[in-house]
Amino acid sequence: MAPTATSIDDIEMGTTVWMIASTAFVFLMIPGLGYFYSGMVRSKNALSLVFLCMMALAIVTIQWVLWGYSLAFSETATSPFIGNLKHWLFLDVGVQPHPNAPTVPGAVFAIYQCMFAALTPGLAIGGAAERIRVFPTIIYVFIWSTLVYDPIAYWVWAPNGWLAKLGVLDFAGGCAVETASGFSALAFYFVLGKRKGFGEEKWQPHNYLNIILGCSLLYFGWFGFNAGGASLISGRAGIAFLTTSLAGATAGLTWVALAFRIEHKYSSFHYCSGAVAGMVCVTPAASFVSVWASVPMGLIAGVCCYYAIEANLRLGIDDCIDVFAVHGIGGILGVFLTGIFANKSIIGLDGTESDGGLINGNGRQLYIQLAALAASAAWSFTISFIVLKIMNYFPIFRLRVDPDAEDHGLDFTELGEAGYSFMHEAANMHKDAPVVSSAPPSFCEKSILEHPHTHKPVIKESTPGSTAAATTPVGSTPTPSIVSIDAKSNIASPPV
Numbered sequence: 001m002a003p004t005a006t007s008i009d010d011i012e013m014g015t016t017v018w019m020i021a022s023t024a025f026v027f028l029m030i031p032g033l034g035y036f037y038s039g040m041v042r043s044k045n046a047l048s049l050v051f052l053c054m055m056a057l058a059i060v061t062i063q064w065v066l067w068g069y070s071l072a073f074s075e076t077a078t079s080p081f082i083g084n085l086k087h088w089l090f091l092d093v094g095v096q097p098h099p100n101a102p103t104v105p106g107a108v109f110a111i112y113q114c115m116f117a118a119l120t121p122g123l124a125i126g127g128a129a130e131r132i133r134v135f136p137t138i139i140y141v142f143i144w145s146t147l148v149y150d151p152i153a154y155w156v157w158a159p160n161g162w163l164a165k166l167g168v169l170d171f172a173g174g175c176a177v178e179t180a181s182g183f184s185a186l187a188f189y190f191v192l193g194k195r196k197g198f199g200e201e202k203w204q205p206h207n208y209l210n211i212i213l214g215c216s217l218l219y220f221g222w223f224g225f226n227a228g229g230a231s232l233i234s235g236r237a238g239i240a241f242l243t244t245s246l247a248g249a250t251a252g253l254t255w256v257a258l259a260f261r262i263e264h265k266y267s268s269f270h271y272c273s274g275a276v277a278g279m280v281c282v283t284p285a286a287s288f289v290s291v292w293a294s295v296p297m298g299l300i301a302g303v304c305c306y307y308a309i310e311a312n313l314r315l316g317i318d319d320c321i322d323v324f325a326v327h328g329i330g331g332i333l334g335v336f337l338t339g340i341f342a343n344k345s346i347i348g349l350d351g352t353e354s355d356g357g358l359i360n361g362n363g364r365q366l367y368i369q370l371a372a373l374a375a376s377a378a379w380s381f382t383i384s385f386i387v388l389k390i391m392n393y394f395p396i397f398r399l400r401v402d403p404d405a406e407d408h409g410l411d412f413t414e415l416g417e418a419g420y421s422f423m424h425e426a427a428n429m430h431k432d433a434p435v436v437s438s439a440p441p442s443f444c445e446k447s448i449l450e451h452p453h454t455h456k457p458v459i460k461e462s463t464p465g466s467t468a469a470a471t472t473p474v475g476s477t478p479t480p481s482i483v484s485i486d487a488k489s490n491i492a493s494p495p496v
Contacts, residue, residue: 006097008105015103015232019112025224026115030057032217033122036272037129038419039210040321042203044409045130046210047419052137053122059141060118065090068117068145069110072153075099080162083154099159101229112228113153120149120177124384126321127185128399130195131406134414136391136399148184148383152176152376168372169342169357169365171240172226174284174335175372180380182328185319187384191392192400194318196407208268215272219248222279226286234350240286243294244279250298251278251305258306273326277305280330285338288357293341300337305330332373339369 034050041049060068067088074083075098087093093106101109121141125132153176155163163175170176197203205211227240255274259267281301282294289297308325319325342365344356355362391397405413412418 006099006102008095008097010102011095011097011105012103012233016105016108018232018237019101019104019108019228022224022228023108023112023115025221025228026112026119027057027221028217029119029221029225030054030115030122032214032221033119033126034214035210036214036218036276037126037321039207039212039214040205040269041129042409043206043420044411046206046411047417048134048410048414049126049129050419051415052125052132052134055134055138056122056125056141057118059138060121060145061114063142063145064110064114064117068150069093069113071146071150072117073098073100073110073113073158074154075159077154077158077160080160080165081155082151083158100157116173116177116225117145117149117153120173120181121145123177123181123323123327124184124188127319127323128188128192129320130410131192131400132188132410133399133401134410136397139397140387140391140399143387144184144384147387148180148380149176152180152379155375156372163368163372163375166368166371167365168368169288169338169354170284170335170372171287171338172229172283174331174338175376178280178283178327178331178334179373179376180331182324182326182331183377183381184384185323186317186328187381187388189318189324191385191388194316195320196403198318199316205269211269211272215275218276219279222248222283226279226283230287231350236287236346236349239291239346239349242291243282243286243289246291247278247282247294247298247301248275249278250295251275251281251302254278254299254302255306258303273322274302274306277301277326277330280305280327281334281337283331284334285341288338288343288347288354289341290343290346293343297334297337297341301330301333304333328377332377335369335373336366339366 030053031050034053037049037053038046067085069090070085070087071083074086076086077083087110090107090110093110095105095107097104098106098109101112121144124144125137125141128137155161156168156170156175158164163170168175222244223241226244227237230237230240252271252275255270255277256266259265259270278298278301281297282289285293285297305322305326308329309319309322312319312322312325317324338357340358342354342357342360344354344360344362347354347356355365357365388399391399401410401413
């Protein structure tokens with residue numbers, strides 16, 4: 001099938017400006033994701049997650065210009081599975097519009113899609129949080145983007161992709177972003193295993209403000225993520241805005257209600273997780289469904305993703321930041337429900353022809369959506385698993401940190417920095433240690449990785465009403481502040 005002819009005469013200033021602005025919106029999701037993740041883990045690993053998300057942006061931007069964009073969106077490729085190298089090094093990417101965005105310059109469309117590609121591996125590596133080395137992760141992100149993200153994006157969105165020709169409905173990334181990242185995170189678990197102490201100790205998010213900040217940035221960016229590629233004049237961009245906001249709100253409230261039944265408290269953490277699950281679910285449907293449809297989609301996502309987390313815990317799966325439960329399961333639900341709620345009258349607002357989904361009597365669309373889900377999930381999990389296994393055969397590329405490094409935290413052992421000022425003293429005790437982060441775990445000298453509090457007593461946690469006096473280092477003045485101790489690392493958190 002020949003791609004639709006485009007002309008620079010069709011470029012619209014308003015649509016171009018909106019896509020440029022949406023690119024900036026989606027960019028903010030990347031540090032937002034890092035903050036969201038950092039709040040959910042222990043304090044000794046918080047900085048490493050923000051850093052890895054930003055590193056993913058840097059690595060994928062280079063990969064995207066080198067060949068990623070051409071492999072994912074080449075309009076001249078005839079293969080149904082992968083693009084060609086027509087646009088490698090961004091050759092011929094300029095003013096001429098791409099068939100997928102005929103009213104904006106091709107360069108604007110390319111950088112907009114680059115933000116999607118950069119965000120996705122950041123989602124996936126969240127499944128290996130608190131136990132992953134930096135250097136091998138950088139290599140993995142480059143390989144994963146080439147072998148997993150680019151092919152799935154081509155299948156779904158490129159003019160000659162086999163799923164696109166089959167008629168799949170996936171507006172903003174239910175397959176290439178959400179499902180792919182969720183199942184790749186699951187592959188991390190099967191290759192790297194559980195964190196030390198998982199199932200034996202109870203871990204809580206260490207910073208709820210980071211979670212709320214990260215969720216807010218994700219929420220803001222998601223408007224550009226879902227509405228950035230929709231038509232402004234026809235109103236489909238406005239519909240995508242509404243469905244995104246409504247699905248997130250519905251799922252967030254649903255999650256809070258479910259958690260309240262158990263905890264009898266209103267949890268900001270549960271609201272943020274639920275809101276993200278709702279926006280994940282509506283992503284493939286954002287500009288395909290009526291506004292009302294985002295309510296049942298958010299409700300279903302809130303319930304299913306909440307219980308998916310419980311199922312993981314019961315099965316002993318260490319889905320550290322709930323990537324599989326929220327993005328994998330949420331993505332599956334979204335793509336499938338798009339086949340039910342897609343409305344041909346909404347899709348046709350800008351002249352796009354479609355038979356809609358089940359509500360328009362098009363039951364065949366459900367089979368197409370299921371085929372897309374099966375292919376995306378199987379490909380992302382299998383390729384991720386194989387790449388991780390191969391990398392683990394080479395010591396320098398082994399992804400998991402050694403047990404001592406895991407105990408001390410990735411911020412110290414991999415970055416040599418601390419995410420919080422009260423941890424600087426502990427970090428300084430490690431700064432002279434000759435640890436080479438790119439070396440395999442077995443190369444690290446255990447003798448130089450001393451516990452941060454080897455030479456002074458640890459401040460004990462005191463609780464209101466406790467008669468036990470807090471133990472303080474010799475020579476210091478006792479304080480009545482309540483101090484919490486970070487699990488495993490025994491690093492004191494700030495007084496509260």
